[in-house]
Amino acid sequence: MSHFLSDEQVRIRDVAREFAQVEVSPRAAEIDNKDEFPADLVRRAAELGLFGLMIPQEYGGLDAGITTTCVVLEEIGKASPSLAGMLSVQIALCPVSMNTAGTPEQKTKYLVPSASGENLMALSATEPSGMMNTAAHQTRLTPDGENYRLNGLKIFCTQGSATVYIVGGRTSVDGQEGYGAAIVEKGMPGFEVGKYENKLGWRGSNTGTLIFTDVLIPRENILGGILTGLGEVSGLGGLTGNLGHCASALGCAEGMLAKTIEYAKGRELYGQPMTALQPITYWLSEAWVKIEAARSLLYTTTRMVEEGRIDPNMIMACKVHVCETAFEVCNRLLQVWGGHGMMNDTGVHRYMRDARVDLIAEGASETMLSGIAQSILA
Amino acid sequence: MTGALVVADTIEGGRRLITVAAGLNLPVSAVTHDPTVATGLTDYVSDVVYHLVGSSDRLHDYYSAFAGLVRDRQPDLVLIADTVPGRELAAMSAAQLDVALVSGATRLVTDGTRITATRLVYGGSFEREEQLGGLTIVTVPTELHHPAAASATTAERVTVEATADQRVTVTKRATVTRSGPDLASALAIVGVGLGLRHRDDLSLADELAGALDGAVACTRPVAEDRGWLPTERYIGISGAKITSDLYVALGISGQTQHTAGLRDVKVVVAINSDPAAPIFAAADYGIVGDLYQIVPLLIQAIEDSRHGQ
Amino acid sequence: MNIVVCYKSALEETSMLVSSSGVDATRARHKISDYDRNAIAAGMGVATETDRVLALTFGGLEAKKTAKDVLSRGPDQVYAVIANDAASADGAATAKVLAAAIRSIGDVDLVVCGEGSSDSYAHQVGPRIAALLSMPVMSELSEFSVEGTAIKGKRTVGGVTEFLCADLPAVATVLPAAAEAPIPGLKAVLAAGKKPLTEMTLAELGLDATSLAPKTSAGPLTAVLASRKRILFPDGDASSQVAGLVGALVKEGVLR
Numbered sequence: 001m002s003h004f005l006s007d008e009q010v011r012i013r014d015v016a017r018e019f020a021q022v023e024v025s026p027r028a029a030e031i032d033n034k035d036e037f038p039a040d041l042v043r044r045a046a047e048l049g050l051f052g053l054m055i056p057q058e059y060g061g062l063d064a065g066i067t068t069t070c071v072v073l074e075e076i077g078k079a080s081p082s083l084a085g086m087l088s089v090q091i092a093l094c095p096v097s098m099n100t101a102g103t104p105e106q107k108t109k110y111l112v113p114s115a116s117g118e119n120l121m122a123l124s125a126t127e128p129s130g131m132m133n134t135a136a137h138q139t140r141l142t143p144d145g146e147n148y149r150l151n152g153l154k155i156f157c158t159q160g161s162a163t164v165y166i167v168g169g170r171t172s173v174d175g176q177e178g179y180g181a182a183i184v185e186k187g188m189p190g191f192e193v194g195k196y197e198n199k200l201g202w203r204g205s206n207t208g209t210l211i212f213t214d215v216l217i218p219r220e221n222i223l224g225g226i227l228t229g230l231g232e233v234s235g236l237g238g239l240t241g242n243l244g245h246c247a248s249a250l251g252c253a254e255g256m257l258a259k260t261i262e263y264a265k266g267r268e269l270y271g272q273p274m275t276a277l278q279p280i281t282y283w284l285s286e287a288w289v290k291i292e293a294a295r296s297l298l299y300t301t302t303r304m305v306e307e308g309r310i311d312p313n314m315i316m317a318c319k320v321h322v323c324e325t326a327f328e329v330c331n332r333l334l335q336v337w338g339g340h341g342m343m344n345d346t347g348v349h350r351y352m353r354d355a356r357v358d359l360i361a362e363g364a365s366e367t368m369l370s371g372i373a374q375s376i377l378a
Numbered sequence: 379m380t381g382a383l384v385v386a387d388t389i390e391g392g393r394r395l396i397t398v399a400a401g402l403n404l405p406v407s408a409v410t411h412d413p414t415v416a417t418g419l420t421d422y423v424s425d426v427v428y429h430l431v432g433s434s435d436r437l438h439d440y441y442s443a444f445a446g447l448v449r450d451r452q453p454d455l456v457l458i459a460d461t462v463p464g465r466e467l468a469a470m471s472a473a474q475l476d477v478a479l480v481s482g483a484t485r486l487v488t489d490g491t492r493i494t495a496t497r498l499v500y501g502g503s504f505e506r507e508e509q510l511g512g513l514t515i516v517t518v519p520t521e522l523h524h525p526a527a528a529s530a531t532t533a534e535r536v537t538v539e540a541t542a543d544q545r546v547t548v549t550k551r552a553t554v555t556r557s558g559p560d561l562a563s564a565l566a567i568v569g570v571g572l573g574l575r576h577r578d579d580l581s582l583a584d585e586l587a588g589a590l591d592g593a594v595a596c597t598r599p600v601a602e603d604r605g606w607l608p609t610e611r612y613i614g615i616s617g618a619k620i621t622s623d624l625y626v627a628l629g630i631s632g633q634t635q636h637t638a639g640l641r642d643v644k645v646v647v648a649i650n651s652d653p654a655a656p657i658f659a660a661a662d663y664g665i666v667g668d669l670y671q672i673v674p675l676l677i678q679a680i681e682d683s684r685h686g687q
Numbered sequence: 688m689n690i691v692v693c694y695k696s697a698l699e700e701t702s703m704l705v706s707s708s709g710v711d712a713t714r715a716r717h718k719i720s721d722y723d724r725n726a727i728a729a730g731m732g733v734a735t736e737t738d739r740v741l742a743l744t745f746g747g748l749e750a751k752k753t754a755k756d757v758l759s760r761g762p763d764q765v766y767a768v769i770a771n772d773a774a775s776a777d778g779a780a781t782a783k784v785l786a787a788a789i790r791s792i793g794d795v796d797l798v799v800c801g802e803g804s805s806d807s808y809a810h811q812v813g814p815r816i817a818a819l820l821s822m823p824v825m826s827e828l829s830e831f832s833v834e835g836t837a838i839k840g841k842r843t844v845g846g847v848t849e850f851l852c853a854d855l856p857a858v859a860t861v862l863p864a865a866a867e868a869p870i871p872g873l874k875a876v877l878a879a880g881k882k883p884l885t886e887m888t889l890a891e892l893g894l895d896a897t898s899l900a901p902k903t904s905a906g907p908l909t910a911v912l913a914s915r916k917r918i919l920f921p922d923g924d925a926s927s928q929v930a931g932l933v934g935a936l937v938k939e940g941v942l943r
Contacts, residue, residue: 008877011759015870015873018870022870048870048872062874064873265659266658267653268919345651345668346652462826462842465810465814469810469811472779472811472815473816473819474818476779477779477902478777478779478903479809480809498911499908501700501805501808503700503910504710505908506906506909507905508903508906509903510903514903543823545823545857546825546857547853548850548851549850550850551850552848553846554847566941602829602863609829609843616803624936638911645941646915647936658919659915660915664917664918665920667928671925672925672928672929675926683933
């Protein structure tokens with residue numbers, strides 16, 4: 001949580017906290033173990049109104065802002081970083097992309113059912129040639145009369161069990177190359193979702209390959225400008241989506257620390273409680289310090305975004321620092337658990353594995369560092 | 379009157395409360411609505427046994443008459459069993475008398491002038507002492523005390539005509555079938571928690587209890603939410619408090635609300651797959667492991683040990 | 688029908704710090720007492736469209752903070768009797784205050800309370816209120832419903848399940864089993880901000896602080912620490928763990 005929350009934000013945080021502790025926590029290890037999409041918990045999150053956090057009220061949302069959104073995802077991340085990661089796409093990324101680039105008709109058609117939970121959304125840009133390597137991307141939107149045809153392949157789409165996909169496709173108008181975006185709905189002829197990947201972390205989140213074979217995209221499903229669509233959907237949405245992931249990573253680290261403290265308190269080594277051994281206590285307090293530093297960076301950034309001071313460098317800094325911190329903390333703390341930490345039944349190494357995914361997903365740390373370098377060296 | 383007034387639903391319950399009063403060096407009188415109990419208690423009480431006679435067979439319906447009796451006789455202390463009807467009777471008469479009510483007292487001591495009660499608060503995480511000032515009603519978990527021996531003299535038996543408040547009627551009663559030895563007399567008890575996956579797995583607990591010649595109990599959610607065992611079988615701050623020699627907790631996380639019922643157990647054993655479960659801090663011996671693997675081995679090992687192998 | 692649900696703001700036991708010098712509750716947070724959340728849900732459960740559910744509490748200033756949480760669970764309004772010494776009030780005082788408030792609200796058909804508060808857990812306020820208001824009481828119910836002008840309840844007493852019936856107005860105290868307390872959705876949380884909170888003072892109710900002073904004097908809280916051996920058999924081979932356990936139990940003399 002941010003250290004500066006209004007009473008209302010505290011109550012929203014408490015809803016997320018109770019959901020995480022009472023309903024998510026008992027299932028978290030199983031979701032990771034069985035790698036099964038927790039449709040029931042995703043539905044519960046929708047029932048509690050969480051899907052509408054970043055959606056304007058006129059489209060059935062709560063318009064609660066990115067700070068509140070991050071507070072919610074952080075709470076869920078403490079119990080299941082994997083679920084929080086999936087929900088981040090649904091809550092902090094796609095609705096903002098749609099709200100930024102969409103027409104009022106598109107927003108009514110897609111944001112309203114998203115707020116209520118009828119639609120699950122995903123955004124897909126990554127191709128086998130690499131997410132940022134856009135010049136090499138093959139997926140293309142070609143004109144077909146008034147409409148378009150989408151052909152190509154996207155990989156590693158988080159939330160491959162979505163019903164509505166925002167998909168990037170290369171475009172060209174009068175010889176000028178661009179990158180547009182299309183709204184693809186599950187069931188559209190020619191659109192298939194390939195097998196789900198078996199992953200190191202974020203298990204339970206269906207990461208799939210999207211295959212487009214001559215999919216007819218009606219004109220009204222083009223999102224944003226035909227040459228600029230992807231840029232528009234990845235703009236603000238990309239930033240808020242990243243912050244959502246940082247929040248779930250922060251929660252991940254906090255969840256691991258809380259569990260490790262409980263474990264250390266209850267365990268004896270060489271005739272003393274583990275907490276009497278100084279090196280152990282230092283690992284725990286160092287983790288605490290690192291988490292607080294990451295928290296401050298994240299919530300300073302969310303506050304800046306809410307005040308309209310959007311500095312991509314700050315968001316990129318969050319993605320690098322908060323996520324790297326989360327992995328470092330989870331990895332270090334796993335050592336406290338000794339042999340137990342290695343056992344699948346203990347159910348605790350999932351925190352480290354989930355945190356590891358954040359170093360790559362939605363922009364690798366190196367991508368962020370590259371972006372910051374370009375900016376500060378300009 | 380100076381002394382304690384004990385409320386008895388059964389002879390044995392009454393005898394256990396008499397022990398508490400005797401521990402405070404207070405002469406004792408008793409009150410009951412059951413004629414057999416009234417007659418029976420005259421052998422254990424030093425002063426008077428009051429028999430309330432009226433139209434109801436439920437003792438707590440007589441709260442008003444009981445309050446009147448207390449007002450009349452002015453005891454220093456009133457002791458009532460910490461049960462559902464006991465608590466109702468205690469609270470309603472306390473309100474009519476405008477006196478304090480200390481419920482669930484785990485300890486009552488005196489320094490000659492003042493009585494101090496100890497009770498658990500915050501779900502069993504903390505306890506606190508309360509010094510009683512003047513006439514106080516106290517409810518006591520009777521299972522923590524032994525029934526008093528017969529007194530040297532036989533008490534006087536006094537009949538009191540009493541009006542019952544019968545605005546609450548019992549339309550039906552259904553006895554829940556008791557399975558196995560009761561918790562109060564069992565020397566060994568096996569407790570099951572939410573870690574037990576299926577209802578049929580209770581047979582595993584039954585087998586272990588059988589090997590130990592003991593009874594099966596559980597945590598509150600297993601009885602109240604799952605309905606796998608009758609509610610009188612759950613151990614905890616709001617349930618049974620056990621005094622067995624041995625308690626084996628299977629798949630129980632160890633919340634304070636449950637462990638509050640284990641304080642007088644001689645040896646507590648915990649088996650749980652979660653090494654961070656709080657039960658291990660409340661146990662003498664613990665095995666971190668899968669109960670489905672451990673319990674069958676344990677049953678075998680106990681039987682082998684019996685046969686001197 | 689007017690339904691009053693009584694609730695208490697209790698300290699979160701997890702936020703109380705235990706050290707060698709005792710228990711420090713100065714930075715502890717308040718929450719709605721656990722079983723009262725179920726009581727609120729139970730009250731909401733028997734309310735029809737035309738009924739009003741009014742939440743009532745007696746507390747210090749913290750009572751205002753938890754009011755919004757209560758309102759997000761369904762009640763139409765919160766009445767809070769605020770007094771500085773509320774934290775030290777015992778069951779007798781609390782019941783007097785709540786009974787006076789219920790009289791002041793007027794026209795109350797049903798009073799619902801939890802079985803006990805999460806802090807003191809004395810099981811007494813509900814039945815005390817009934818005695819003070821001359822209402823019948825059904826306590827520690829695992830199920831209850833309102834049928835016309837009667838209330839029906841179910842509870843287990845010493846291994847016997849009782850089915851009870853009484854005419855309204857009446858008091859019911861309920862176990863958590865009587866109603867699950869659902870997590871309020873965000874819409875309800877935001878709507879709570881617009882529902883009224885009415886404050887009352889002891890003076891308005893014709894009560895003064897001295898008449899509410901506790902009759903017992905309570906000592907400080909002490910942590911309950913189980914003084915057990917905490918011996919864990921080394922992990923690994925289940926057979927040797929079990930052998931170790933049986934050996935220890937034989938030594939303890941609890942295995943015959």
